[in-house]
Amino acid sequence: MAVCLNTDSANRMFHILAHDKYYVDKSGMIEIMNARINTMNRYICITKPRRFGKTSIANMLGAYYGRSYHSESLFGDLKISKSESYAAHLNQYNVIYLCLNDLPDAGNTYEDYIGLIKASITEDIKAAYPELKEKQFRNISDLLTATKDQFIFIIDEWDYIFSHELFPEHHSDFLEFLRNLLKDRPYVALAYMTGVLPIKKYSTGSALNMFKEYTMLKDPFFEEYFGFTEDEVKALCDKQSALTMDEIRDWYNGYQTRSGVQLYNPRSVVCALEDAVCQSYWTRTGKMDEVLFFLKYNIGEVRDDVVKMVNSIPVRIEIEKEFSAGQEKPDNKKEIYSAMIIYGLLSYHDGSLCIPNKELMLEFEASLEDEDFGYVAELVHNSGEILNATLDMNGDAVAAYLHNIHNSELPILKYNDENSLSCVVTLAYLSARNKYRMEREEKSGKGFADFIFHPIRxxxxxxxxxxxADDTPESAIAQIRNKEYYEKLKKENVKNILAVGISYDTHSKEHQCVIEKL
Structure with a gap:
């Protein structure tokens, strides 16, 4: 039974995907791939964060190109069927499909790992070409050359041993294996590789310089195929009634193409629609996915930026170099942010860095509680006190607490405007997120309230x-009443609603707080 050559696995997996209620047709990408077959641009490496549909695309390509089955029924109604190149390439190729996250059951060395890959290819080729079975070959490339056929290579999770820090002393050996297998080989009709980490920077000796790379930082061709566009999400929302487009947008939007097209996290959108609830579906599949893993390399340098971004204030910075497979640990702010962009933890567009959406905001807010954040962590740990004072309608205690935060050591909190006051309030009430759904600048009544805390209980x-700023808390209370900011809470049948007016005098540096029951 074949393991990697012309197997039916990609076809079966794509069949399941294509018949899912919330399937999004990304088959238009195949037209771009068809145009690259047997050209100088036939080597393609696409690296995107986990959960952005890389394996789904790989299965789609395997199902389309593989000659061991007929998949016209799968693609006949999809976008690719309208392409002039559709019929010419459908099920016309030998496909070698490798998922490089498979480890041998016995043995845990690099030799065991690479041996499993080599054995899978060798055994499948010799089974498919009996005339080669008894012959000896120096390497796999000689074996494939002897078939006198062409192959499409689909390699999923190419960077597995890099991202999981396996066999570091053999990383260059692994790159050489891929080079010997693929570079300048006449049997390669197309090589499609996907993973999380880019490769170019660490392809020493030009080992893999034949690949064109498309990453979270640099991708002019394939961006829209990895992530759902606004229109695609709207179409999915129309298939159910539990969640609104606004809710999905708030939770899972936040990435952009170069042209400014909004992209949503695909797995999270589908999970939310299936479960009929917006919540965090961020799956930590290892330390490389965790916010703190990167921030801890230089918390002192990134701390103020994180506080800004938690308050939805973009950070202006130019990121030129990409964090890549095999790279040493990031040791400065730009390298930390580059790694976080590559892993999808931050979004970057037109020189602005920000936390993409509410799902990831929860991760960053949780990171602020880590003791390595120093004074910020202390503020967060004590933030339960200000919530209690607010619920007790003790405006003086709330004002005193805000005053202490605003006069802390954090430079961002020194700004004399409402933006700074908003940052203070976010930090002050951070622990409330366990009891409230906290919305900032939320549309309610006749305008947008600065903060609305929707009770979970x-x-x-x-x-x-x-x-x-430079006004009175009474003025803030009057605005809440006059613009009826309480409308959303009333519609949610919240019986007890408190209006909290907070003011900050930029000259005296004093805070005032008035709390009234509505």
């Missing part, structure tokens, strides 16, 4: 916070 009061 029915016995909690709903909170509406309005902030004023």
């Amino acid at each position: 029915r016995n909690l009061a709903g909170l509406i916070l309005e902030l004023k």
Whole structure:
């Protein structure tokens, strides 16, 4: 039974995907791939974060090109069927499909790992070409050359041993294996490789310089195929009634193409629609996915930026170099951010760095509680006190607490405007996220409230916070009433609603707080 050559696995997996209720047709990408077969551009490496549909695309390509089955019924109604190149390439190729996250059951050395890959290819080729079975070959490339046929290579998770820090002393050997297998070989009709980490920077000796790379930082061709566009998400939302487009947008939007097209995290969107609830579906599949793993390399340098981004303030920075497979640990701010962009933890567009969406905001907010964040962590740990004071309608205690934060050592909190006050409030009430769904600049009534705290538990009061610089807290309370910011909470049947007016005098540096029951 074949393991990697002309197997039916990709066809079966894509069949399941294509018949899913929330399937999004990305087959238009095949037209681009068809145009690259047997050209100088036939080597393609696409690296995107986990959960962005890389394996789904790989299965789609395997199902389309593989000659061991007929998949016209799968693709006949998809976008690719309208392409002039559709019929010419459908099921016309020998496909070698390798998923490089497979480790041998017995043995845990690099020799065991690479031996499993080599054995899988060798055994499948000799089974498919009996005339080669008894012959000896120096390497796999000689064996493939002897077939006198062409192959399409689909290699999923090419970077597995890099991202999981396996066999570091053999990383260059692994790159040489891929080079010997693929580079300048007449049997390669197309080589499609996918993973999380880019390769170019660490292809020493030009080992893999034949590949064109498309990453989270540099991708002019394939961006829209990895992630859902606004229109695609709207079409999915129309298939159900539990969740609105606004809810999905808030939770899972946040990435962009070069042209500014919004992209959504595909796996999270589908999970939310299937479960009929927006929540975090961020799956930590190892330390390389965790926010703190990167931030801890230089928390002192990135701390203020994280506080900004948690407050939805973009950070302006130019990121030129990409974090790549085999790279040493990031040791400065730009390298840390580059790695976080590659892993999808941050989004980067037009020189602005930000936290993409609410799903990841939860990860960053949680990171602020780590003791390595120093004074910020102390603020977060103590933030339960200000929530209690607010619920007790103790405006003086709230004002005193805000005053202490605003006069902390954090440079971002020195700004004399409502933006700074908003940052103070976010830090002050960070622990409230366990009891409230905290919305900033939320549309309610006749305008946008600075903060609305939607209680998760029915016995909690709903909170509406309005902030004023060089004004009075009474003015903030009046705005809450006049613009009816309480409308959303009333529609949610919240019985107890508190209006919280907070002011900050930029000259005296004093805070005031008034709390009234609505």
